[in-house]
Amino acid sequence: MPKQAEAAWDYPLYDAIMGRRSRRFGLGMEMASGPFQHKSDKQPVGLNDLETAMLVAAATATTGPILAETEFPGGMVKTIGKPYPSAMGSHRARLFFTNDTGVYVVNGDQAKMTKMREYEDKSDREKILGFYETYVQKINDGRMDLPPAEPGVWPHNQWVTNMPGTTMFMPVIDVTKDMIKLILNLCDSKAGRYAKATGGYYIVDDRNGMRPCGNGKWVENGFLNKKKVMTLSRLEKLLSDGMLAEGAFMSQLIALALQATGIGGWVYGGFSSTVVLGGTPACRGLGFRFIQSRTDPFPIPVGRDGVFEAFCPPYYPSMREAVDAAIAGATMTMDQWEAKGMVKPHTAPNAEFDAATVQASPEGVECVKDICSYIHETFGKFPGTVDPIQLTLFAQAHHLDLDFYDKHMKPGAYSETHKNHFRDWYGNKMPQERD
Numbered sequence: 001m002p003k004q005a006e007a008a009w010d011y012p013l014y015d016a017i018m019g020r021r022s023r024r025f026g027l028g029m030e031m032a033s034g035p036f037q038h039k040s041d042k043q044p045v046g047l048n049d050l051e052t053a054m055l056v057a058a059a060t061a062t063t064g065p066i067l068a069e070t071e072f073p074g075g076m077v078k079t080i081g082k083p084y085p086s087a088m089g090s091h092r093a094r095l096f097f098t099n100d101t102g103v104y105v106v107n108g109d110q111a112k113m114t115k116m117r118e119y120e121d122k123s124d125r126e127k128i129l130g131f132y133e134t135y136v137q138k139i140n141d142g143r144m145d146l147p148p149a150e151p152g153v154w155p156h157n158q159w160v161t162n163m164p165g166t167t168m169f170m171p172v173i174d175v176t177k178d179m180i181k182l183i184l185n186l187c188d189s190k191a192g193r194y195a196k197a198t199g200g201y202y203i204v205d206d207r208n209g210m211r212p213c214g215n216g217k218w219v220e221n222g223f224l225n226k227k228k229v230m231t232l233s234r235l236e237k238l239l240s241d242g243m244l245a246e247g248a249f250m251s252q253l254i255a256l257a258l259q260a261t262g263i264g265g266w267v268y269g270g271f272s273s274t275v276v277l278g279g280t281p282a283c284r285g286l287g288f289r290f291i292q293s294r295t296d297p298f299p300i301p302v303g304r305d306g307v308f309e310a311f312c313p314p315y316y317p318s319m320r321e322a323v324d325a326a327i328a329g330a331t332m333t334m335d336q337w338e339a340k341g342m343v344k345p346h347t348a349p350n351a352e353f354d355a356a357t358v359q360a361s362p363e364g365v366e367c368v369k370d371i372c373s374y375i376h377e378t379f380g381k382f383p384g385t386v387d388p389i390q391l392t393l394f395a396q397a398h399h400l401d402l403d404f405y406d407k408h409m410k411p412g413a414y415s416e417t418h419k420n421h422f423r424d425w426y427g428n429k430m431p432q433e434r435d
Contacts, residue, residue, distance in 0.1 A: 001125045004424045005050060009125060011260035011417070019259050019415050022266035024160050025405070026398030027431050031159055036408045040401045042431040044165025046100045047397060051261060051425065052167060053132035055397060058257035059083060059169070059250040060095050060108040061131055064118045065345040072358045078329065078337050080113055084249035087239075088181055092174040093246040094308045096286055098144035099167040103286065105307055107135045113343050139307055144168070145284040152275035152282055157268065161396070169254055169395040170276070170286070171247035174303070175240050176311040176388045180326040182239055183371055186230065187215070188364025189223050199225030200364075203371055205378065206231040207385065214374025218367045232375070233385045240386040251395040262417030262424070264400035273391040277301045288389065289314075293380035300381050301389035310389055312382040319372040319382055323365065331359055399431070 001009075028044030031037055047055075063081045066089050079089030086093070095106040111131060118124065148158040162168050187200035202224045203213045213232055218224045251267040258265045278285035279299040290299035291314065303309035316322040334350035346353065376382040399421065405413040422430050 001122070001129075002050060005054060006122070006125070007424065008054060008257070008260040008262075008417075013256075016256045016259040020255050021413075022268070023258075023264040023400055023405075023414060023418075024266055025401055026160075026163065026165060026264055027401045028165050028434075029160060029163055029398075029401065036404075038401075038404045038408065040404065041434050042401055042403075043434055044163065045399050045431050046165045047167045047263065047399075048425075049132065050129075051263060051397075052097075052099070053128055054261055055167070055169070055254050055257050055263075056095070056097075056106055056132055056136065057128035058253045059171075060106045061128060062108065062111040062113050062118055064113045064116050065343045067345050069346075078332055078334075078342070080109070080111065080342075081118075082108065083253050084246055086246055087178055087242050090178050090181065091246075092177050092243070093171050093250060094174070095250060096170045096172055097167055098162070098170075100143055100164060102138045102142060103140035103144045105137050105139055105304075107137055111135055112341050115343060116345065137307075139304070140287065144286065146276060147283055151280065152272050152285070154270040157270040161271070161394070163398070166396050166398040169251070169397070170391055171250045171393060171395075172277075172286070172308065173243050173247050173390045174308065174310050174388065175236075175243045175386065175390065176322070176382060177326045178243060179236065179239050179383050180311060180323050180368065180372060182235075184327065184360055184364060184368045186235075187218075187224060187367050187371065188361055189225070190361035190364055199223065199228060200367070201228045201230045202226050203230050203232055203235060205374075205384075206233050208378065212374075214370040215367060218370070223363060223367060236383045236385045240383075240390065244390060244392055247391070247393055251393045254395040254397070258397055259415065260417065262415070262419075262421035263397050264414075264418065265395065265397035267393055267395045269393055271394065274298060274301070276391060277389065291381065295379045295384075296381065300387055302381075303389060308389075310382075312376065312388055319376045320369045322382070323369045323372055327360060327365070 027042045028040050030039040061083060063083060066079055066081045082091055091109055097104050146152050146162050148161050153161045189200040200223060202219055203215060204210045205213050215224055219226045255267050274280060275282050276285045277288040279290040279301060288301045288304045290301050293300050302312060303315060309315040311322040311326045333354050334344055338344060372382060375384040382388060400414060400418055
């Protein structure tokens with residue numbers, strides 16, 4: 001591992017936390033108005049592969065098996081640990097990024113763990129380079145098509161967004177898989193993790209007169225408890241908000257890594273996700289597929305074909321097949337999990353663990369299929385009241401133009417790692433002057 005990367009790895013955690021700042025002004029940029037008017041006299045310098053690999057690893061590296069030390073571990077233990085926490089261990093946040101050379105996606109969900117603590121000592125640190133080379137996939141040549149203008153980028157961010165030399169990270173969230181799994185856990189009164197013996201939750205459509213969400217017969221036969229009412233819009237908002245937090249976790253981890261490496265950047269919103277994902281004629285964006293719902297005037301993002309697809313039509317013939325796909329693998333035995341080359345975190349014998357693992361009941365799966373089918377048929381999309389694919393934050397990284405901060409800010413606006421970045425990472429090869 002190069003010494004500059006080792007130094008970043010050893011950077012004190014609390015120094016990174018307390019030193020984190022939004023540092024927007026990079027090499028080659030211009031702020032044309034306001035009290036801090038400035039035009040960089042340096043050429044932009046994009047991040048190299050090592051710098052990018054450090055940031056990618058901070059957000060997405062495989063860190064070992066999750067512990068899942070719960071009373072009802074279920075299938076959650078059969079997932080892979082990441083630097084950020086994920087509801088039910090699904091990790092359906094996918095990191096996309098763009099720079100001067102292309103548009104990329106990090107397929108970190110494909111990376112296996114090899115031991116309990118994947119990064120146990122200094123000899124393990126080289127793994128982040130292999131992770132980057134193996135699981136970062138280029139999906140387009142050239143910088144992402146996103147002009148710094150409306151309707152894609154709001155005016156206050158246009159001067160800085162997606163400029164030459166920047167690397168823009170985009171944590172894209174799929175809420176469909178976790179929505180299916182959450183409904184199963186809430187409604188399966190025979191095996192659900194949350195339903196318990198009092199019966200499953202009765203989900204009702206508050207957008208359509210509080211009518212049953214395709215689950216009327218399951219209330220009548222006692223599988224669901226009519227007194228345990230959950231409205232559809234509230235359920236979907238709770239799940240969506242929790243899933244979006246995963247993108248925020250990833251962005252914050254990148255921000256802390258920026259501090260440790262001496263790279264500038266910031267985490268921000270102020271853009272139209274519909275435009276960024278590619279749902280308008282304004283630009284290609286990330287090239288996602290969109291559908292039109294009869295209940296929503298705006299196009300609905302459902303995935304990027306062959307790259308990151310939601311568990312809903314058009315990627316499945318119906319929601320019944322989507323449910324089967326979303327819960328596939330949950331019934332895998334620990335012997336089967338280990339046969340895939342995975343590591344189990346506990347000392348319990350496999351047969352004993354499998355015997356204590358709560359599995360979805362056939363009735364529970366059918367109930368969930370009825371509910372999910374109702375949602376899709378009623379709203380023309382799944383979920384019904386939120387988008388299946390969501391993006392709310394950018395984490396942009398760029399090399400700072402220290403002249404700007406020296407001119408306009410008091411001492412302390414940047415750290416020693418920023419001050420010495422080109423000395424440490426580029427062997428004193430300083431940014432070139434503009435022509």
